[in-house]
Amino acid sequence: MKHYLDITLLPEADITLGFIWQKVYQQVHIALVDSKVGKNESSIAVSFPRYNTKASGEQAFPLGNQLRLIANDETQLAKLNIAKWLNRLEDYVHIKSIKPVPENVTYAAFIRMQVKGEARIEKDMLSKAQRWAEKSGQPLNACLAELEKSKPKANNKLPFIWLESQETRQRDLNASRKFPLFIKKVEVTEQQVGTFNCYGLSTNHNMKEKLVSIPQF
Numbered sequence: 001m002k003h004y005l006d007i008t009l010l011p012e013a014d015i016t017l018g019f020i021w022q023k024v025y026q027q028v029h030i031a032l033v034d035s036k037v038g039k040n041e042s043s044i045a046v047s048f049p050r051y052n053t054k055a056s057g058e059q060a061f062p063l064g065n066q067l068r069l070i071a072n073d074e075t076q077l078a079k080l081n082i083a084k085w086l087n088r089l090e091d092y093v094h095i096k097s098i099k100p101v102p103e104n105v106t107y108a109a110f111i112r113m114q115v116k117g118e119a120r121i122e123k124d125m126l127s128k129a130q131r132w133a134e135k136s137g138q139p140l141n142a143c144l145a146e147l148e149k150s151k152p153k154a155n156n157k158l159p160f161i162w163l164e165s166q167e168t169r170q171r172d173l174n175a176s177r178k179f180p181l182f183i184k185k186v187e188v189t190e191q192q193v194g195t196f197n198c199y200g201l202s203t204n205h206n207m208k209e210k211l212v213s214i215p216q217f
Contacts, residue, residue: 001045001214002101003074007067007082008094017061018161020092024067025161025181031085032198044071044080045214046200048110051185053157062159063183069200070214074098105215107191109202113158113182158182188213 009024011017032042050064071077077098086093129143136143160180181199186208194212195203202212 001070002072003077003098004047004068004070004101005077005082005098006049006096007069007086008096009065009067010092010094011065012092015092017065020089021061021063022162023089024086024093026163027085027089028067028069028082029163029199031080031082032200035080036198038195040198042196042198042200043076044069044200045196045202045212046070046110047108047214047216048183048185049216051110051159051183053159063161070101074100101215102217105217107188107213108216109186109188109192109211109213110200111184111186111202111204111211112197112199113184115158115160115180115182158184186211191215 007024009017009020011020028046032044035042035044037043047068047070048063049066049068051062052064053062069077069080069082071080083095086095125144125147129140129147132138132143132147133140160182162178163181165177165179183201188208188211190213192209192211192213194210196212197203202214204211
């Protein structure tokens with residue numbers, strides 16, 4: 001990844017940083033889908049230079065206020081023309097020019113995490129208990145009580161952005177389904193190549209060494 005451009009988000013008193021992230025990242029996602037190089041595959045990655053899960057304060061947001069687009073070739077970013085996709089948000093973003101990635105960098109991978117909330121966990125627990133009760137003949141309450149001992153905890157500490165699924169929209173133009181895109185940063189020790197999805201994130205993999213890294217600076 002040899003070239004990048006930065007997008008700085010500019011919140012106002014009555015418009016939160018989280019709301020602007022939702023609007024900006026939705027447009028970036030649409031742009032990456034439009035320029036994809038394979039099925040759900042992008043040649044352009046995203047990075048969050050100010051990612052900080054310990055951020056606090058009224059205006060704090062764990063992803064910070066900067067989004068970075070990175071590509072192997074300058075022409076890929078020029079062709080994407082992200083300013084066109086963000087033209088309706090020009091009062092809330094500052095797009096800088098394309099620059100070469102500096103020589104001295106570290107590496108990290110940003111991945112999408114599937115995070116279950118309390119409601120989803122409760123629904124899964126009930127479903128498992130019902131199947132167990134049917135097979136074993138035990139009372140449903142007894143099965144629920146046993147499963148409660150190993151009940152997973154909701155993990156909602158990761159930063160997320162509310163997005164609308166483009167796949168759902170492509171299947172049905174009248175459909176609209178929003179979901180939280182949870183984003184996790186994984187530190188890696190060296191450059192690792194691979195593919196990015198149309199959120200600009202590393203393709204998920206169970207093995208850390210298989211994640212796609214991007215330069216951090």
